[in-house]
Amino acid sequence: MATGKEQVSRALQRFDELGGTLPDAELAVDFGSGVGRLSQALGDHFRNVVGIDISPTMLAVAGRLNRHGDRVSYKLNESPRLEIIDSRSATLVFSHITLQHLAPEIAASYLDEFLRVVKPGGAVIFQIPSHFSDRYLPADRDDLAVSSEHRRAAIEIRADPGPLFGGGSAVLQVAVTNASEQTWTQSAVHPLLVGNHWLDGNGIVQWDDGRSRLPGRLAPGETAQIALTVTAPSEPGHYRLQVGVVQEGVSWFDATPRLDGGNRDLPVKSEIPVTVAPSASDHGTVDNSGYFASESGGHFEDLISDEIFSPPQFEMNAIPRSDVEALLAKGRATLLGVDEWVDEWHSFTYYVQAEG
Numbered sequence: 001m002a003t004g005k006e007q008v009s010r011a012l013q014r015f016d017e018l019g020g021t022l023p024d025a026e027l028a029v030d031f032g033s034g035v036g037r038l039s040q041a042l043g044d045h046f047r048n049v050v051g052i053d054i055s056p057t058m059l060a061v062a063g064r065l066n067r068h069g070d071r072v073s074y075k076l077n078e079s080p081r082l083e084i085i086d087s088r089s090a091t092l093v094f095s096h097i098t099l100q101h102l103a104p105e106i107a108a109s110y111l112d113e114f115l116r117v118v119k120p121g122g123a124v125i126f127q128i129p130s131h132f133s134d135r136y137l138p139a140d141r142d143d144l145a146v147s148s149e150h151r152r153a154a155i156e157i158r159a160d161p162g163p164l165f166g167g168g169s170a171v172l173q174v175a176v177t178n179a180s181e182q183t184w185t186q187s188a189v190h191p192l193l194v195g196n197h198w199l200d201g202n203g204i205v206q207w208d209d210g211r212s213r214l215p216g217r218l219a220p221g222e223t224a225q226i227a228l229t230v231t232a233p234s235e236p237g238h239y240r241l242q243v244g245v246v247q248e249g250v251s252w253f254d255a256t257p258r259l260d261g262g263n264r265d266l267p268v269k270s271e272i273p274v275t276v277a278p279s280a281s282d283h284g285t286v287d288n289s290g291y292f293a294s295e296s297g298g299h300f301e302d303l304i305s306d307e308i309f310s311p312p313q314f315e316m317n318a319i320p321r322s323d324v325e326a327l328l329a330k331g332r333a334t335l336l337g338v339d340e341w342v343d344e345w346h347s348f349t350y351y352v353q354a355e356g
């Protein structure tokens with residue numbers, strides 16, 4: 001909550017520095033409000049705040065942490081549009097670390113909605129990643145997909161995870177060798193990752209589970225050691241865990257059975273058997289996540305299911321800055337400025353003034 005206060009104050013101050021103005025202090029909309037970290041802070045600046053979230057549990061926790069009474073309310077979003085907010089009603093629409101978890105076309109449609117619900121002369125301040133950081137992208141990359149004849153990886157699963165509980169997680173050490181004749185480079189458009197699937201005697205049980213990024217560049221014959229977090233199926237049984245290389249938005253690579261390189265004879269194991277034991281909750285013994293064990297968890301116990309499962313990994317999505325700017329240019333809005341922050345991604349916060 002303290003970080004939310006600081007973040008909201010800084011964003012409003014930045015909007016002001018960029019020459020932005022607000023017509024009043026009536027209504028702020030916080031899109032993807034989570035537990036209300038930013039909605040509560042917005043309540044210090046606006047008469048009314050509506051926090052919108054897709055998760056009923058988040059909304060329930062946010063309701064309990066509300067310090068502003070009726071002035072701050074939370075609403076469930078069940079649609080790819082924001083019908084729950086009237087057109088031209090919000091003084092400010094705010095969104096942070098939310099659009100990045102949505103498919104880009106859905107995030108783009110919400111951006112259109114932000115411009116619909118903001119009132120004339122109001123403001124829209126939102127953050128969304130644009131592209132990968134250079135640290136993960138060699139400067140001389142060509143951003144093309146790896147061609148099909150070079151989609152050959154030799155994969156060795158170096159640590160057997162041993163038996164896993166249903167829904168439990170383990171970290172595998174995976175050695176990925178470029179078994180093609182061409183250097184693979186990370187692309188801003190199509191990231192290269194190592195990932196896994198689960199199969200049983202009848203075929204695929206779960207397609208797509210863990211994902212970890214390969215380094216920026218991997219030359220022919222070069223090997224990268226990657227930590228891959230895998231999550232077992234919930235049903236106990238005997239499974240095969242299959243690991244592969246995938247280029248996001250293009251295809252999975254073929255894993256080669258063996259690397260043919262003179263006297264090099266790399267042991268290749270891209271699939272291992274894994275026994276999944278009945279889930280920890282059936283025994284009531286193992287806390288396999290630590291996820292619900294935090295101190296604050298105690299206040300929200302009644303909102304949390306008894307069933308223990310590992311939370312799915314959030315996917316990360318981006319919209320290139322040029323596309324966001326083109327989208328804003330179509331709306332009745334002026335982009336006053338952008339702030340950039342860089343970690344694995346280049347991410348931008350956009351400060352937008354709606355036309356009066």
Ligand SMILES: C[S@@+](CC[C@H](N)C(=O)[O-])C[C@H]1O[C@@H](n2cnc3c(N)ncnc32)[C@H](O)[C@@H]1O
Pocket residue numbers: 031032033034035036037038052053054055058077095096097098101102
């Ligand atoms: C990482 S949290 C950020 C919470 C808050 N903005 C903050 O900075 O503290 C992202 C939130 O977005 C919510 N979310 C995801 N998809 C959504 C959607 N389509 N509509 C509304 N909320 C969504 C999630 O449930 C989650 O609470």
